[in-house]
Amino acid sequence: MNTLLATQSHRPWPLPKGPWVMKQTWLDLLFAHWPIPYEQLRPMVPQELELEVYEGYAWIGVVPFSMKGIRMRAMPEIPYTNQFAELNVRTYVKVGDKPGVYFFSLDAASKIAVEAARLLFYLPYFHADMHAEKNGEQINYKSDRKDKRGAQVAFEGSYMPVSAVFKSTKQSFEYWLTERYCLYSMSANRTVYRGDIHHLPWELQLAEADIRANTMTIGQGIQCDVRKPMLHYAQKLDVLIWPLTKVI
Numbered sequence: 001m002n003t004l005l006a007t008q009s010h011r012p013w014p015l016p017k018g019p020w021v022m023k024q025t026w027l028d029l030l031f032a033h034w035p036i037p038y039e040q041l042r043p044m045v046p047q048e049l050e051l052e053v054y055e056g057y058a059w060i061g062v063v064p065f066s067m068k069g070i071r072m073r074a075m076p077e078i079p080y081t082n083q084f085a086e087l088n089v090r091t092y093v094k095v096g097d098k099p100g101v102y103f104f105s106l107d108a109a110s111k112i113a114v115e116a117a118r119l120l121f122y123l124p125y126f127h128a129d130m131h132a133e134k135n136g137e138q139i140n141y142k143s144d145r146k147d148k149r150g151a152q153v154a155f156e157g158s159y160m161p162v163s164a165v166f167k168s169t170k171q172s173f174e175y176w177l178t179e180r181y182c183l184y185s186m187s188a189n190r191t192v193y194r195g196d197i198h199h200l201p202w203e204l205q206l207a208e209a210d211i212r213a214n215t216m217t218i219g220q221g222i223q224c225d226v227r228k229p230m231l232h233y234a235q236k237l238d239v240l241i242w243p244l245t246k247v248i
Helices: 002-006 038-044 111-121 173-178
Strands: 022-036 058-072 083-095 098-108 125-135 138-145 154-161 182-186 192-198 205-214 230-246
Touching: 002 230, 022 038, 022 138, 022 173, 022 205, 038 058, 058 125, 058 138, 058 154, 083 125, 083 138, 098 111, 111 125, 111 230, 154 230, 173 230
Parallel strands: 098 125, 098 182
Antiparallel strands: 022 058, 022 230, 058 083, 083 098, 125 138, 138 154, 154 205, 182 192, 192 230, 205 230
């Protein structure tokens, strides 16, 4: 943990002054991204957030992965909440000079985590039946949302890395997608919050995937060519999370 905090030169802005409140380890992430016309996605993102574009397009991402080692600061891991599968649907925004992630939805296999994230981070979490299994380098992943608060969407597929590990360079598409050190969320009264995070630079690999079912974006009312995503993989990332701060 000391090594993680000691490495900060890659960050686009300094760490928050207060202490971090949560630690997580993210495992076997697939970044599947599709270009979306700005005009199509802009009405679906709160006007208070600037929707970012890369090469003239906004981008929608579907990101399945697993989490482990989840714990609050100065506390041990809590049984039944310290490891589970998660899948999010996201796009990329900024407020001022701080680029971040905006989540359309987040599905998780832990009911406790879903309710806690909704309460503490104003994030649109939903409970789902989820299964992630690793067979060699291949990840077999399935998610079926059961939460009645959201559309009944699903994801099923297999994916694996197909290149050597690399770190993205500034100005690259991979850097634009992944090197973001906060999320943005909005409360019921339309107050915008930022949640800062910290981690080392992403170690990425190109990926291939057999996506057999994916209604995640359709459930958000977002149309994209689900057959041809841009694919990247990351094996592991340790992450520190800070409490929300009011932005607008």
